[in-house]
């Protein structure tokens with residue numbers, strides 16, 4: 001009889017899980033293992049931690065239905081996996097690979113510590129790194145050619161598992177997750193999204209409505225397979241095409257990170273590492289005001305409060321808040337990336353740093369540095385009714401759709417009628433946008449030697 005370990009990490013599902021399917025095909029018995037790395041759990045903020053534990057509980061339930069239990073261990077996988085392999089007399093380990101610097105280093109270390117072979121799969125992405133390449137054999141640094149190729153490359157077939165014995169475990173068990181978290185319960189979300197996806201093109205940029213799939217946390221922990229999503233949604237309407245194209249963005253940042261693992265530390269275009277960012281006590285205070293949603297720019301404050309309270313923020317508002325930090329406050333994108341990474345339940349280095357570099361103009365195919373979002377016009381365009389601001393910045397709820405975006409420009413009588421006292425119930429803007437714009441253009445130009 002041959003036993004294998006399936007080492008679960010960011011692929012917390014049994015359906016369309018290539019590592020799981022391959023192990024069930026080649027072996028008679030599976031030891032399903034999850035190693036909780038304290039260092040990772042500590043850096044995850046409360047939202048991601050809860051989402052992870054909820055996803056792990058759901059996986060344990062699926063494994064229990066097969067007659068087994070998830071073998072949970074807490075500690076360093078470099079020590080734990082070899083010990084578990086020996087204990088179970090396992091012939092091999094199966095896992096889905098990951099792209100981050102941390103993950104690649106850990107996986108190499110585990111591989112060399114193990115006395116048995118480890119077989120890697122790519123269940124966390126729709127297409128594996130190395131399969132979507134330019135004619136020159138590289139990952140395109142421009143998204144459109146990447147996405148054309150991404151749609152043209154055939155998807156791998158669904159990974160179907162065989163019925164097989166799964167072992168039970170007297171071990172550690174999962175730490176308690178402090179509350180229900182539906183964000184990772186993929187099935188419900190996928191069904192709901194099937195009903196709404198056709199309108200995606202019209203709704204995706206409107207933070208006040210539920211116009212996007214909200215599947216990012218499920219994708220982050222692999223409770224849903226991106227390949228299955230692409231297959232299930234198809235491209236037969238503009239909404240579906242737009243949605244599946246976002247999965248290509250996700251793969252693109254992952255493929256880039258697979259090669260450029262310093263994506264969260266260095267600008268992909270190195271010339272942008274010379275920018276003289278604002279530092280010191282004044283910048284620290286501004287950073288804190290941004291993080292706490294007290295900038296005096298309502299759309300920015302709404303987004304930052306949504307992030308802190310819920311662990312998620314609408315994509316359009318992620319762009320606005322990130323742009324505000326980098327281009328209005330001239331604060332290093334890496335500080336913002338770390339803050340988002342701590343709080344977002346869907347955060348991962350490839351997607352988070354990739355998008356931050358896009359906003360900062362330092363990454364591949366990024367927004368040009370001289371394109372500086374105007375927070376008020378973004379707000380008027382994408383939250384025209386002001387309902388998103390009202391939801392997250394309740395002290396402005398009495399203002400109407402004209403005045404709510406820029407209270408500092410509202411007539412004193414309108415402010416008084418809504419009970420808003422600037423500098424008291426709601427802050428004055430912490431920066432002058434026109435001044436900030438010029439300052440940023442000058443700093444970027446200086447770094448580029450222009």
Ligand SMILES: Cc1cc2nc3c(=O)[nH]c(=O)nc-3n(C[C@H](O)[C@H](O)[C@H](O)COP(=O)(O)OP(=O)(O)OC[C@H]3O[C@@H](n4cnc5c(N)ncnc54)[C@H](O)[C@@H]3O)c2cc1C
Nearest residue numbers: 212213214215216246250315318319346347348351352355
């Ligand atoms: C500054 C900034 C930081 C971000 N950090 C993260 C992060 O840490 N993790 C993360 O998953 N996404 C990140 N995003 C991308 C995007 O905001 C989220 O994926 C999206 O808001 C999740 O909501 P949704 O599932 O409803 O997305 P939908 O619009 O329904 O899109 C479907 C899926 O496509 C993928 N996707 C969508 N937009 C992007 C994008 N711009 N880049 C890459 N993949 C995308 C996601 O997996 C998403 O779940 C970031 C964007 C910005 C501007």
